[in-house]
Amino acid sequence: MRTIIQPVSLSAAAVGLSVLLSSASFTAQAPAARQTADPCASPANKIVAENCKPGNPRTEWDINADGDPTIQGFASAMSVNVGESLDFKVRTHSPRYRIDLYRLGWYGGSGARLIQSIRPSVTLPQAQPDCLTANQRLVDCGNWTTSASWQVPADAVSGVYAARLIREDDEPEPWRSEGNNSGVSGPAAPPPPLPHSYGALGLGKLEDAMKEKRASHVLFVVRDDASQSTMLFQTADPTWVAFNRYGGSSLYSSYLPNQGGGGGGGGGAADNPRTRAYMASYNRPLTNRSSTVSDQFFSAEYPLVRWLERNGYDVSYFSGVDSDQRGSEIREHQIFISAGHDAYWSAAQRANIEAARDAGVHIAFMGGGVGMWKTRYLPSVEGLNTPHRTLVSYRETLADGKLDPIKDVWTGTWRDSRVFNPEGAKPENAVTGTIATVGPTRHDQLGVPARFGKLRFWRNSDMALLADGTTAFVGRGVLGHEWDEDLDNGSRPAGLIRLSETIVDGVPYVQDWGGVYDSGTATHAMTLYRAPSGALVFSAGSVQHAWGLDDLHTYFVTPGRLRPDPMGPVKAVQQATVNLFADMGVQPANLQPDLRPAQPSTDRTGPLARITTPAAGTIAAGLLTIAGTATDRDGGIVAGVEVSVDDGATWHPAVGTASWEYEWQVPATLDQATVLSRAVDDSNNLGEVSPAVRVRGARARTTEEQQE
Incomplete structure (x- = not known):
């Protein structure tokens, strides 16, 4: 196993130098090895207990790009609560396949654990109709019939899950390691092992090839609606759906549908001249990885x-759709x-x-x-x-x-x-x-x-x-x-x-x-x-x-x-x-040994800001520099300063901290303005507003001169 050191680049702007140092060169605060009890002996929470179980290697649960185009599917819901049932709709001409259900996580670095394998509940091969289309380039494959269902165990651990659809029939596998035979003389014709055909002679063989490469993923979330876990992780599934081009179009563009091998979804979307869709369906296989x-x-x-x-x-898990439908649970x-x-x-x-x-x-x-x-x-x-x-x-x-x-x-x-x-x-x-x-x-x-x-x-x-x-x-x-x-x-x-x-x-x-x-x-x-x-x-x-x-x-x-x-x-x-x-008040139950525990801030007092320039009564015109100082009062560091030129109605970030400046383009129509400042420390305590400084505009001076 190779070890690669993460480089850290340091630049000294004052002298124009650039230095490359490895992170290993910083050692002054490297944490000492911590003696910890076995976290699996008495797991602190469901996540620790779940990740104490053995995982499965990537070669068993990952897929090549979007997966095999001859077996594609989707789930009937983006998320499902523990104890509920979830349907899968699969399109394939395969007479034999299975569905392996994996929960994604750490698992000692393996990254996923096989939860259960299920079989289709219909006679195979199962014919699926072309997906429905609409004039908004919407492609909806919800008219496919259910292929299999999973009863989520009541004690399932909330998480992001991948249903791996795996062909098991006797049709010859693509000879190429990524499951794609495009660009060769025949659909199952590897190059002959002749001189200088290096790969065909056995060189460069892929070491992490999939064990069963004729497979694809269906992603979904298992919720735990009774959970009050300290963290709630929301997936970005609306973005996945917006970019998904299965069937011919996405919210970004239109594409020719992939009609090969029963995985395309077709149905006429590509005949619509509109360049992008206005609607995107969750009822489609996801094809974003390629x-x-x-x-x-x-x-x-x-x-x-x-x-x-x-x-x-x-941590427990939520989908983006859940944040819309069940958003009160975030609290x-x-x-x-x-x-x-x-x-x-x-x-x-x-x-x-x-x-x-x-x-x-x-x-x-x-x-x-x-x-x-x-x-x-x-x-x-x-x-x-x-x-x-x-x-x-x-x-x-x-x-x-x-x-x-x-x-x-x-x-x-x-x-x-x-x-x-x-x-x-x-x-x-x-x-x-x-x-x-x-x-x-x-x-x-x-x-x-x-x-x-x-x-x-x-x-x-x-x-x-x-x-x-x-x-x-x-x-x-x-x-x-x-x-x-x-x-x-x-x-x-x-x-x-x-x-x-x-x-x-x-x-x-x-x-x-x-x-x-x-x-x-x-x-x-x-x-x-x-x-x-x-x-x-x-x-x-x-x-x-x-x-x-x-x-x-x-x-x-x-x-x-x-x-x-x-x-x-x-x-x-x-x-x-x-x-x-x-x-934020949350600690890890099993901190990795090369990191240090951290404690929340006890600083509750905001810093003081003061305006030193301009002086009260200054005639302001053109570009006015407002400057001042800020001082922390409770062991923290001044992290930012804000300035208001309209008596606190709006605030703007200044440049600098202990000493700071803000440049204000004074309106030509200004009569007078009240200038304020305030500072915030690195515990995000916002200090009190500074004493006001009132300035006058050039128009006010002109008015006074005319009155004289």
Whole structure:
């Protein structure tokens, strides 16, 4: 087994130096080995107990890309409660197959455990009709008949599950290791073992080939509605569905359906000239792993699941649909977690998440581009009218006008401020703290300047040891494939602080409300704010942030399979996440031995800010520099300063902390203004407002001169 050391790049801006050091070079705060009891002897919670059971190797439960196109299927619901039944609808010409049900987690690094194997309940081969289509390019395969059902055990552990559909018939397997024989002379004709046909001679044989490669996945969530686990993990399934192109189209584009081998779904969607769908059905197999590899579960959600369960966090699971339908249940947990590319939010989903925050539930947005697109739900169209099986988003922002036939409902970006948005702009950073600005497909490192490394977020990590003036760059791809910024756009939450800073040139930068991109320079920052309820809200601001927590995920280099990423994980990101959850009041039950336990902050006093410039009575015109100082009062560090130029009606972030500045473009029509400041520390205590400084505009002076 190879060992790869994660590089850490340090830059000293003052002298223009760039140094590459390994993370092993930082040793001052390396934790000593901890003597711990066997966690499996008396498991602290269901997650610890479940992960004490032996897992199965990836070669048994993973699939190649989207899986075998000759056996594809989906579940009758995105989530199911323990003790309930779930149906599977499968399309294949195979006369013999089985369904292996795996729960995904840590399991000593294996990543999944076989729960049960079931057989189809119908006579095989089972003929399935073509999927239904509609003029919105909607493809709904709900007209397929049920192939098998699973009675979820009452004692099942909540989690993300994969039903692996496996062909067992005698039809010859594709000879190629990934199960794809395209580009060869015949459907089952490997090249002959002649001189210089190296692979045919036995060289380069794939060492981690699937044991049964004629297989595909059906993903679903098992809930535990009676659970009050400390954490609730929500999957980004609306985004999976939005990008899914099975049957010919997605919310992004249209494609020719794959008609080969009974897996295509066909039905005429490709004959519709519209370039993209306005609706997407949950009643379809998912085919994201070979196309939109960054916008599916195994890219940026699965590594977070692995890391949470590895460390024994008390977590249960929820789907994005559940956040819409059952969102009040979020308030039964201490921390709500969103991961990956959780881009598509309905109005009810956003309202439920906001209500949980306002009730004191901490939120960790561990992905990026969160809540960018507004959606709504309709029932399925196959005749059963199953609620919440059709995701609707006309993505009206791209059309520069109203498309959704419901006149008072908008399904474009939440931030779109144009007059034809009947609901008005509600930028997503009002909830998350960050807002998507950088498009695909980035693969950048996370930058942590030393001034941020001193914040408590980075305690017990290498970042806390950085020399003044240096910046650490870690985790290639941790910023990707799309990422966010902290913008002063009128929706920035009060007291928000930055935890990092990465400036990148030449990124695809959004030019409008979410549809047009051009090359630009962007500044990424992880952020944290405290809501009035006391809830902490963290935003990683990057779809692939979880790559810093665990190294097993799909990615661009090997999109078809789950394989370890040689650049991850990043120990400092792991430690910072332990710190974050501790400040949210949650501890791991089985902390990995190379990390340190963290304790929540006892700092309850906000810092003091003072304005030193301008002086009261100053005539303000043009670009006015407002400056001052800020001092912490309870053992913390000043982490941010905000300035108001309208007597506290709105607030804007200043540059600097202990000494700070804010540049204000004074309106030519100003008569007078009241300038205020306030500071926030690294425990997110927002200090009291400073004494007011009143300035006068140039127009006021002109009026006085005329009166004289």
